[in-house]
Amino acid sequence: MRLQQYILLRLFYLIPVVLAVIIINFVLIHLAPGDVAVTLAGDDANPEYIAHIRALYGLDRPFLEQLWTYLGRVAQGDLGISFRSREPVLTEIMNRVPATLLLVGASLSFAVLIGTACGALIARRPGGKLDTVVSVLAIALYSVPVFWVGLMLVLLFGVKLRWLPVSGMYDLMGPRDGWGGMLNVARHMVLPVLALSTVWIGQYLLLARTSVIQALSEPYITTARAIGFPERTILLHHALRNAMLPLVTVLGLQMGLVLTGAVLTETVFSWPGLGRMIYEAILTRDTPVIMGAYVVMSFTVALASLITDIAYAAIDPRVEL
C-alpha cells in the first residue's frame, strides 16, 4: 500500500516538472531569431502566401495565447501538428521510437554487462598491471567523442575491410521480414552499437571498479572470507551486489535519456531514430516537433528516476520509500 501511495505521489509531482519544462522550452524557442513562416512558405513565396501560412499555423497570435493553446492541447495528449510534414507530432515521435530503443537498448545492455564485469574483475587487484592498463583504456574510451569513434569504425569496417554496412537500419536490396530481415537489421546494428557502447563501457567500467573496491574493503567481506566462502562467491554475491547502487543510479539517469542520447550516433550512421528526427527538426525550425520531443524527454527522465528509486528499494533493503 505504501508503495502505491509513493508511486502516485511521485507521478503527481510529474505535472509541475513537465509544465515547467514546456514553458521554458516554449519561451526559449520563441526567442530564437528567424521567421518560421518564411521558412515554411519556402524560397519563392509571396508575402500574401506567407501571411496565409502564418495564420494557418497560428503564428500570428499573441505569444501568451499561443502558449496557452499549446498547454491546453498537451494536457489532452495532443502534441500538435508538425510544421514540416503536417502529421501529428505524436505519430512522428512514435514512428521513430522503435529504432532508437533498439539501438540504445542494445548498446546500454552491452555496455552495462561488459563494463560491470570488467570493472568487477579488475577491482580484485587494484593497482595491479591489469587494473592500470584497463583503467587507462577505460578513461580513454570514456573521453573519445562518439561521432569520432563512429567515423573511425565506418572507415575501418565499412570502407577498408567492407565487412559491415555503415548507414541505415537495413539493406534496401535485402530482405526485410523474417529471419533474413532480422539478420539484415543485425548487420546494420553492429557498428552503431559498438560506437555508442564504447563510450559507455568506459564509464560503467570505472564506476563498477570504484564501488567494488570500496565494497571489498568493508568488514562483512572480511567476515565472509573468514567463514571461507570462495573468492568468486564473495566477489559476485557479496561485493558486486552491494556495489550495484551507484551503477543503478547512473543507469537510471541514462534510461531517462534513452530516447535522445544517441543523436550523434544516429546522425553518423543515418539511423532512423528519434535523436536524428530532433536534430533535423532543429535544423528546419519544426517547433512543434522540437517541443513535443522535449515533453516526451522530460517524461522519460522523470519516469526513469522514479523507477530508479523503486529499484533501490528492491536491491537494498536499507532503503525505504
Add this chain to the structure above:
Amino acid sequence: MNANFIRLVGAAAWLVTAAAAPALAQTTLIVPHNSEPRTLSPDVAADPAGYEPGSNIYCHLIVVDWGVAVGESFYGDLAKSWEKSADGKTVTFRLQENAKWHDGVPVTSEDVKFTYETILAKQYPYAAYLSNIESMTTPDAHTLIVQLKEVDASFLPSKAQAAAWTGKIYPKHIWAEQDGFDKGPAVNNPVGCGPYKFKEWVRGSHIELVRNDDYFLEPPAIERLIFKFMTDGNVARAEFDAGTYPYLPYTFAPSWGEMPMLQANPDIEVVLQESHYSRDIQLNMRRKPLDELKVRQAISYAVDRESMSKLAFNGLWEPAYHAINDAQTTWKNAAARYPDYDKAKAEQLLDKAGLARGADGFRFKLSITGPSFPDCRNMMEVLVQQLREVGIDARLDNYDYSTWNEKITKGEYDISCYFVRYGPDPDSYREHFASDGARNYTGYSNPELDKIGAEARRTEDMAARKQMYDLMQEMVVADVPYINLMNVRQPALVRKGWSGFAPQPSSFNKSVTWFGFYSVKPPQ
C-alpha cells in the same frame, strides 16, 4: 571463456559479416539524399528536400535542365509542342496523347487547367509564374490554350524553370474534391505521370520509386530509384568510395583540396557543373557608408578574385568580372566589366570619400554575412581579410539559413554573400535590380533600369532585347549595388561508365528538370 563460447561468437560474427549484401543489380540506383522531404505534394511550398522525388514522380508542361547553364533552352515534358500567336498573347500547347496517370487514367488538358487554377486560387509559389494568365481554355483533351494579359518574353522560360520546384501537374480526378494540394490521401501517396511511380516512403530511411513502364516516352533505364536519407556527409562519401553509390550529388561534395586527387582517379568522373547563378556580394545601399558610390567602387577594386578562387576553391571556381555568369554567353555584355584588383586605387577612392584611416589603421566598420552555404562561408572569410587590407574593419557574422534570410529580406545587413540568377530568361535582372524586384535586397533604385527592364520583358525580338540587357548590365556595373565574384561550378562525383546524371552534359535536354533521373544510364 570456454572453447564452445568462442566458437559460438565466431559463428555469430561470421553470420553477421559474411552474409554480405547481394551484388547491386545495375538497374537499381540508390542516391544519397541529405534531408527528408516535408511531403510529397511539391506545389504547396518550395521544399528543396522534395525536389528530387517530386520531379521524377510528376510531369510538368515544359521544363529546363542544367543545359540552361550553357545556353540551352526549355523543352516540352507533357507538352509535345507549343506555338505563340503573332501578337505574342496566345500560347497553344499540344499535350502528349498517350500520357497516363500512374493509376491508368489518361492525362488531359483539363488536368493542367485544374492544376494552374488551383495554384492561382491558393496563391501557391508557382502563382508568381502564372499571374500573367488571363484565361485558359481546353478545346479538346490534348490542347490547352493560354491567353496572356500582356506580351511577356520571359513567360515560357521562367515558367519552365520554376516547374521543377513548385509547378508539377496534378491529376484532377484525385484532387478535385480536396481544398488545395496539402490535404487528403494523395499528399504522401502521390499519383503523377512522370517516368517513376511512387512505391514507399519509410520515414528516416528512404523513398523508393519504381519505373513507370507506361511512361509516354521510352521508359527510363533504371528500374528502382531509391533516395536514401543520409545525414553525415563523411559517411555518404565513404560509401561512395566503397562503391555503394554511383553518384554523389554536390550536397555531399568533397572539399576542394581533395579535388585534384579525385580528378586523377581513373574510376571517378568529377563533374564541375556550370550554372546560371553566380556568387556575389550584395551591398546594402541604405546603410552608411555604402550609400556612397565611391565606397562601393572602392570595394570592387579591393576584392582580389584570383586569390579568392585559390584560397576558397583551390582555383577550381573561375572569377567572374561581369554582371552575369560567364557560361551565359547569349546575354553576356563583355564590355560591362568590374575592375581588376587594385589595392592602391581602392585606398585612393576611400580617401577621396573622406574616410581616412584612423589611429588604429581602420576607416570604418562593416559586417559581412551570407547564407550558410560552405562556398559562401569560404569566400566571405577571404573577403574579410581583403577588406581589412584597405583599412575597412570588416568582421564576419554567420547565421543559420532562416535567420540570414530574414536579415537580408529586411535589409538588416551591410554586405552579404548572395546568388544572383541570370536565367533561363534575363528578365531575372528585374527580380534582383528593379526598384520593386522581389529579390532586390540592396535598396538599389534606378528609374532608367526599371524602364528598360519592363520594356525588355515585352520585347520578343532577340536583337532588340539583347541591346536592352547590355544596357542594364552596364548600369549595374556602374552603380555597384552588387559585385559579382565567382562563377558557380558545383562539383558532383560520378562513377565511370554511368551517364545521364543531371550535372553531366549527357543529360542536357533529356533529364526532365535538373532534379530528373530519367536520362540516367548504367554502364553497358
